[in-house]
Amino acid sequence: MLRRGRGRFRATVALAAISTALCAAVAAPAGAADIREDQRWVLEALNAPEAWRVTKGAGVTVALVDDGVDDDVAELRGKVTVGPDMGSADAGRESTAGQHGTAMAALIAGAGKGDGGLLGIAPEARILSLPLRFAEDYEDGVIPPESEQRTRRESPVARAIDHAVDNxxxxxxxxxxxxxxxxxxxEAVSRALAKGVxxxxxAGNGGESEYAVTNATSFWxxxxxxxxxxxxxxxxxxxxxxPFSSDNLSVLVSAPGVDVPVVLPGGGYGLSDGTSSATALVAGVAALIKAKYPDIPPHLVSRALTSTARLTPVDGYDDxxxxxxxxxxxxxGRAGELLAAAAPVPVAEGRRFGGGPLPEEPDRPGxxxxxLWLYGAGLAAGVLAFTGTVVVLTRKAGSGNRL
Structure with a gap:
């Protein structure tokens, strides 16, 4: 059963289209200029302004597998391609279409709005929206794995991954x-990685579930x-x-996921809590890397992210x-170093073994x-010596038998 866990949105502008189950209106609205200031801490936490000196993600398409995107909000206008509906893993139960996806799309590729508006981590990247229909969010934490039905071979997520790669x-x-x-x-993940995607x-929002508290780890x-x-x-x-972030060995890196400013359908703004927001921000960083180094393989992108992360745990890693x-x-910066180190050194034709003198041609076998003469002479001498010894011994044996 696909879901987004216990993510929360808190609206700062009341919009009729926003579900009250996910957003609660507050008294003080925020305008486009205000949201840019509100999100400053997120951009600085990721050191995004410094990265933008190198690239802002132009030429990269990020596929967003989510509940759809309102592509008419100012931050995303002209930047979104909407793909086909990927279907649902839980037929008949749908979430508010576009609310979650719009927020995530703007965190990845939001281009602002005039002098204000929300900026994504890769503001010049494009979004390929691949809509899914999700199960309802669960307010009381997580569903234990044993209650889930994941035995079917088909999957809307797999279809979305394949479509993203093909497009x-x-x-x-x-x-x-x-x-x-x-x-x-x-299998879809393997195919995508093989194509360099x-x-x-x-990682999930199960860090405060009963299981996680009892066992000091979260379900994967x-x-x-x-x-x-x-x-x-x-x-x-x-x-x-x-505290709500799941803790297990699937967690590779982290990013801001508490009080993160987001764009809502219709053009309003809100705050988001959850690993959803953190994921969109890291996807934006990955888009910056792919924009600068289009041929970099996925495993080097992962190494670049992990080897340069800040606020590293004392032991170098924790779950x-x-x-x-x-x-x-x-x-x-590290991605460029890793890609250069992995590149084969070009060698001019005819100089593959350096510039020194060529070795002499070895003697032909035979x-x-x-x-051969020495071997034959030695063999003949051995045979003669053996024959002579036999003759002498035979004569002595014959003379010893005479009466």
Whole structure:
């Protein structure tokens, strides 16, 4: 059962289209200029302004597997391609279409609005929206894995991944998940990685569930749990892991996921809590890397993110925050170093073994006359010596028998 867990949106502008189950209106509205100031801490936490000196993500398409996008909001106008409906894993139960996806799309590729508006981490990237129909969010935490039905070979997430790859996406962002692996999804992930596509997914919001509190670890969330996928946890303003963020070994890195300003359908703004927001932000950083280095393979993108993360745990890694909070500018620099180190050194034709003198041609195989003569002479001498010894011994034996 696909879902987004216990993510929350808090609206700052009352909109009729917003579900009150996910957003609660507050008295003080925020305008476009205000939201830019409100999001400053998020951009600085990821060192995005420094990264923008190198690239802003032009030429990269990020596939967003979510509940759809309102492509008419100012921050996303002209930047979104809407793909086909990928279907539902839980027929008949749908969430508010476009609310979650619009927020995530703007965090990835929002281009602002005049002098204000929300900026995504890769403001010049494009979005390929691949709509899914999700199960309802669950207010009381998580559903135990044993209650989930994940045995079917087909999967809307797998279809979305394949469609993204076939339509030129370089990064796939998945702020969603379910407990337990699915064969179709795992195979789709493998195909995407083989084509050089970077996959980013939410680790989940099960850090405060009864199971997590009792066992000091959270259930694994998929697709974040598949090998090769960048699993993302949520951190707060101080870079500490958010209490609700799932903790297990699928968490590779973290990003802001508490009080993150987002765009809502219709053009309003709100605040978001959850690993969903953190995932979208990391997908934006991956888009910056792919924009600068289009041919960089996914595993080097992961290494660039993990090896440059800030606020690294004392032991270098822990299962709540991963290798630390992503640093976009540092990751860009490391990606170039890793790609250069992995590149084969070009060698001019005819100089593949250096510029020194060529070795002499070895002797052709076959008999050598001198050695063959010596061998024959030695063999003949041995035979003569053996024959002579036999003759002498025979004569002595014969003389000893005479009377």
């Amino acid at each position: 030129g996406a370089q990064v796939i962002s998945m702020s969603l998940g379910a407990y337990g692996p699915n064969r179709a999804e795992r 970077v996959l980013v997914a939410a 969330n998929f697709p974040a749990g598949y090998s090769g996928v960048i699993g993302v946890g949520a951190s707060d303003r101080e870079g500490r892991p958010a 709540h925050i991963g290798f630390g909070v992503v640093d976009a500018a540092a990751a860009l 008999p050598e006359p001198v050695r």
